Amino acid sequence: MGTSEFLDLCKKEVVKYTNCHLDKTDKKEIKENDVFVVWNCKTLQNNKALLSTTLFDGMYYEITYNGDKQELYFDAYKKWENKCIKLEEN
Incomplete structure (x- = not known):
């Protein structure tokens, strides 16, 4: 599977998952253009991607x-949580 095909599939899966888990009373759904790729890598026949959405829910995939x-x-x-830990210099 090529990188473009993989990333398109990833976005579709994130949309399906997210829309399935959103609160139905909000009457909101996301589309593929609401999903963005944070990082991706292809090694031989394998692919990996980290993705998130434009929602303010703190989720990533x-x-x-x-x-x-x-x-x-x-x-x-x-x-x-996201915090900075300062390291002391020796």
Whole structure:
């Protein structure tokens, strides 16, 4: 699977997952143009991408394609904290 095809598939999967998990009373859905790629890599027949959406929900998604088995692995994460830790110089 090529990189463009993989990233298009990733965006579709994030849209499906997100719309399925949004609060239905909000009557909001996202589209593929609301999903962006943070990072991606292709090594041999395998692909991996980190994605997020324009929603302010702190979610990000890690999707891996195993080219040997033709399987897609989907992980959804919630960002709980982002902090800076200053290291002392020796």
